[in-house]
Amino acid sequence: LRQVKHPASPDLNGTRQVIGEYDAKKLLQPYGVPVSREHLVRALDDGRSVAREIGFPVVLKVVSDDIPHKSEHGLVIVGLRNEAEFDAAWRLLEERLSRLDNAKIDGYLVQEFVADGIEVFGGVSRDPDFGLSLAFGMGGIGIEVMKDFALRLLPLRNGDIEALIGETKGAALLRPYRGRPGADLRSLVDCLYGLADFAQANAERIAEIDLNPIKVREDGKGCVVVDALIVLR
Ligand code: ADP
Ligand code: MG
CATH class of the missing domain: 3.30.470.20 (ATP-grasp fold, B domain)
Structure with missing residues (x-):
């Protein structure tokens, strides 16, 4: 699995006002907050291999501090059962993103799908x-x-x-x-x-x-x- 570089580990000392899902979980986990298995990626190839590693079904989301409520923009797609569905979801998110100007995107989050609970x-x-x-x-x-x-x-x-x-x-x-x-x-x-x-x-x-x-x-x-x-x- 290719490792994805992520800009600096998150902290609370910078100038950020909003800390989105991926970094927020990294900050909370050391305090005993259990979080979903997930990786942040930028390329479809990497996303696919992460999905295989986590195991289908997976969830695909767009992560951006500029978009705190992702599903309002259609940027959360759950229950992807195989690579074909994963690829299609990726394309759909790309298309939806292209219509949002000015949002600075951290990447695509590939996450385990928690079906029960x-x-x-x-x-x-x-x-x-x-x-x-x-x-x-x-x-x-x-x-x-x-x-x-x-x-x-x-x-x-x-x-x-x-x-x-x-x-x-x-x-x-x-x-x-x-x-x-x-x-x-x-x-x-x-x-x-x-x-x-x-x-x-x-x-x-x-x-x-x-x-x-x-x-x-x-x-x-x-x-x-x-x-x-x-x-x-
Ligand atoms: P938003 O930023 O819009 O709150 P969420 O990440 O909460 O986006 O996703 C929207 C909804 O999708 C959640 O309320 C939940 O019902 C479902 N969901 C999100 N992630 C998962 C997951 N990993 N497994 C199962 N359901 C999920
Ligand atoms: Mg939510």
Whole structure:
């Protein structure tokens, strides 16, 4: 596999305002946040060999600090089952990109497709008076439409995250139900503590963090962050 050069390892000291998915995950992972297997590439040939290495099905996305909400521009294509579908998706993204002027592109992200799991949201936001807080809610329409989420101010105390999850209505979907196994709550709790630790460690710079979605698999199978965004102030 040819190694792809990526400009400098990410840090929070530069002048970037927005840190897109690829670099955001690199920053969060050392804090115990589990992230999807993925590589950033620039050429189709490299993309194909990464897809083979990760194993189909894969996801293909365009990564750019200038495009924080990728799917609004059709720049996320999931569930690519083979090389033919991969090539076609690559061409489609190229075409969509050609219609977006002025966006500075880091590359194409080839990522494992996480087919199973319940989608949840984990985030950090800043209130001008109270400072940073951690948010949790269900993914998809859970947060945006149902307003089903809960908040805790940082720093957290022991047990805060377990309580936070329990405060949302959607938490019922994570528990075992009539013989169906529950979701891996332990790994979700660890993931959210990792997010909180990262935010605390960089508290002065953070305006907002979105892990959206985190895919929570069934008990024992862990969870995985498939999209992340950091906004600095
Ligand atoms: P956006 O920048 O628009 O939020 P995402 O990276 O979150 O883009 O992708 C949009 C949606 O595609 C996600 O909400 C999720 O449902 C799905 N998705 C993204 N990445 C994966 C993945 N690796 N495996 C499975 N589904 C994914
Ligand atoms: Mg997202």
